[in-house]
Amino acid sequence: MGAKQTVDPEKDFVPPEFTVKELRDCVPKHCFERDTMRSFSYVAYDLCGVAVLAFCASYIHLLPLFLRAPAWVLYWVCQGIACTGLWVIAHECGHGAFSDSKTVNNVTGWVLHSALLVPYYAWRHTHSQHHKNTNNLSRDEVFVPRTKSYRGLQGKPSTPAWMEDSVFEDTPLYHLAMVTAQSLFGWPLYLYRNASGPKYSQGASHFNPTSVLFRAEQFGQIVISDIGLLLTIAVLTCACWMFSAATVAFYYGVPYLMVNFWLVTITFLQHTDATVPHYNDESWNFVRGALCTIDRDFGWILNTCLHHINDSHVAHHVFSQMPHYHAIEATEHLKKKLGKYYRFDNTNFLLALYHNFKHCQFIEDTGSVLFFRNTSTLAVSS
Structure with missing residues (x-):
């Protein structure tokens, strides 16, 4: 039950040969200019x-009882977007x-x-390595695809991820449960034990200054990151004492989970798709890796609230020091x-999240x- 794409991305793909200078020269120079006050205006916003x-x-408790639950859900969704x-x-x-x-940046x-x-500095360091080594199979830092042997699937038939089937096939409830768990808890698991990271650093923590993720000279910065987290935890603990744990959970805890959802959804969909290649050391270069990204349209409201991180991500990977307010241009x-x-997809992001989680397995x-x-058993048409 499904249709095959008319173009086979595996068969027809030829790696790009652009240089960074070529791509930079095609973009107006003012797009690379940073305006501190303009940037702070977005923080204020x-x-x-x-x-x-x-x-x-704070006024939800005044609503009729039957409206309070939907009002809290609306708050959680909106606050999660604002915090993202x-x-x-x-x-x-x-x-x-x-x-x-x-x-000012730091x-x-x-x-x-x-x-x-x-953890600001810890995340900054590993995220920098991701940008420097995007979709390099041995050096990328996040959403590194697992191999067939790693999954223990040697000898089993496999199907290209672009071979589509019905959303109702292959235990959809299982995939829905797994993608929900990844979306809500994947981010803290990545920070705590580098889930989805490369094999050499699996289990490594972004909170540990001596982690294999960091160089010795970065020790102090990782400590500063941890101090920032401890200060936030201290404030939240005081808030629990002053107001109640339930109040903190409702105002901060659930929106925090919503932020986790958006971070994982955005980053997962930026680099995970049937059409996106992954390179070994010999075939990879910076531009090829940077172009292994997809711009996705979430609708103008979300695009604006998320500062266009989702629909200008190709530009962000090619020019990571470009301010977001120039990225669309x-x-x-x-x-x-x-x-x-150039890759672009306007598929509903929830459908794309489910579909890519299900099909892009190894x-x-x-x-x-x-x-x-x-591991789908669908026959591949010629």
Whole structure:
């Protein structure tokens, strides 16, 4: 029950040969200019949103009983989106795209990320390695695909991930449960034990200054990251004492889980798709890796609230120090230059999340350019 794509991404794919200079030259120079005050205006915008939503939530107890549950759900969803916007700004600080001042970048990023229980410097270091080695099978840092042998599937038939079947086939409840667990708890698991990271660092913690993830000279910065988290935990603990644990859970805890959902959803969908290749050391280069990304349209409201991290991610990977407020303009120029190598998908993000989690299961053990496969028994049409 399904249709095969008309183009086989494995058979027809030819790695791109662009240089960084070629791509930079096609984008107007002003797109690379950082404006500190403009960047802070987005912080103020997001903080106002967070404050207004919390203020509105303080009146939910006055609503009729039958409206209180849906009102809290609406608050959790909206607050999760607003806080994810702040996370995106903090992430931009980590790239040095927020300001020309390194101090402004780091102080702002540390404060915002710590408030969201993210170890700023630890995340900045591993995320930097991800950008430097995107979709390199031996050096990337996140969502590294597992091989067929790692999954213990040697000798079993496999199907290219682009071979589609019905959403109702192959135990959909299991996949729905797994993708939900990944979306809500994948982010803290990644920070705590580097889940989805490369084999050499599985089990390594972003909170441990002596972790294999970091160099010896980064010890102090990781400690500073941990101090930021401890300060946030201290504030939350005081809030529990002053108001109640339930109040903190309702105002902060559930929105925190919603932020986890958005972070995992956004990052997973940016790099996981049947059409996205993965390279070995011999065939990989920076531009090829940077173009292993997909821009996804979440609708204008989410695109705006998330500062376009989802629909301008190709530009972000090619030019990670470009401010987000120039990325959409840069994307239009990159589209023309990249042609068929520019990837865009406007599939509903929830459907895409489920579909890609289900179908993009592993890659073969050998090859210079590899695409996702799965254990579906569907016949492959010629």
